[in-house]
Amino acid sequence: MADIILKLNNLNKHFGGVHAVQDISFTLERGELAGLIGPNGAGKTTVFNLITGVYSPDSGQILYKGEDIASRKTYEIVAKGIARTFQNLRLFPRSTALENVMTACQQHFRYNFFEAISHLGRWNSHERKIREMSLDLLDRVNLLPVAEQAAGTLPYGHQRRLEIARALALQPELLLLDEPAAGMNPEEVHVLNELIRKIHRDFNLTTLVIEHHMEVIMEICPHIICMNFGALIAEGDPDHIQKNPEILKAYLGEEVED
């Protein structure tokens, strides 16, 4: 049997009268690069929010490496090796790019309160390691030259890459990317595709990407999951998805018969 890293079982979430996620089930195998697509309001981001504990599901299971993490606290889920980025960037805008990444890296090199206020003990060596690891990550996403600039002042494409670097700093096994290509031009999308492929390979990640840009999904994801109105409507490889009438209907609307 394949090594399953994430398995959603009949996940449901309501917001008032809106059934935002309806009986969603799918599995991700370790090392996969999968895409989650669907029209606006299909519930894709809600699925991410359920997996990362921002919301708790009304019913259903989220099995991560065999353990049910539904309704766990966000920081507990993160500690198990899940990291994500956001559709609307959530960087720390006043901190520098380097500090943004360091804030995530520090989870791996902890020191206690008394070492922090005295700068004795592990402070020096751990701060150095945090800085080195952060600079290395910035280098991998080609942001080393802007390391000392405030994150909020960076160009949009840079901010997207910075958020990916910050998520990678958690050393996750499962990386969730929420519309990484939003607002990018075709040239930037192409660079981003290469970056996603590269980090997926270099960091031995399992990656799930939400995307509207079909060229991103069709080009990089061998496994595609499609949602509409909170329900899963199709799953398969890009060829299968492109030919699926349900998806054409969801994206282009229904033919009017008269």
Added chain:
Amino acid sequence: MSGYLEGIIILICINSIAAMGVSLLTGFTGIFTLGHAGYMAIGAYTAAILTVRHHVPWLVAVLAAGTLAMIIAYMIGVPTLKLMGDYFAIASIGLGETIRLILENWQSFTRGARGFPGISNFTTLPVAAGFFLAMLILMRFLINGNYGRAFKACRDDFVAASLLGFKTAHYRVLSLAISGFYCGIAGGLMAGFLTYLQPVMFDMQKSTELTAVVVFGGLGSLSGSIIGTVVIGVVTEVFRPISQYRMLIYGAIMVIIMVARPEGIMGQHEIGPKLARSLFARKPANERDGNHG
């Protein structure tokens, strides 16, 4: 040095310690408070009662003052810091006033509004300056490291912070407890400087002043909070002859600073080698930016 000038410097040192505490909470953790004079009051009365009634050495009493204020801040923080944004600021007004009213009405213990006299004058200039320097160094060290980054992460985006693995509630309460400690120490030193306490010294006006100096010094700048305290301290003294009209000037200065520099005097910069570098190396920095814009 004349006694008058010495008194002003001591007062500025004490108020700066309290402002550093509020700066951590409001400037670095993003939690507005309008009740921190309450923690100063706890510190002041603790130090006074311990030294006068129980003959505890003043240094021990001041540290105990900070510790008790910290414990009370922690106990208040656990249930109330679930309140986000403005809601905590509103709650903090009530908490600060509650502390003052308890001190005012617990006559048998604090002598209430009659005031608490006879505290020995232990806060001399070296004591105040020594505490100021020690507290400043500890705070700078704390901010410049993992805790500092965690506080700022909670301030800028607590959802993102929790998705980086931070227990945000824990850091918010910790920040309040540390700021309570700073205000408690400041209160304890205040008792030894004034030698006489009244609950009304720690009313809402004092709380507002603490937050005001932090805001116009620059949210997220420790040096800014201290500069803010110095400016307000000096203005209050220079215009003392015109008595209550000085509040007009005090208000005008605040308005001018906030209009001219909405981010506060220092923004979020600190006085230090980094600021000097960025001031003198502005041009090369811009050229570097241009290459990667």
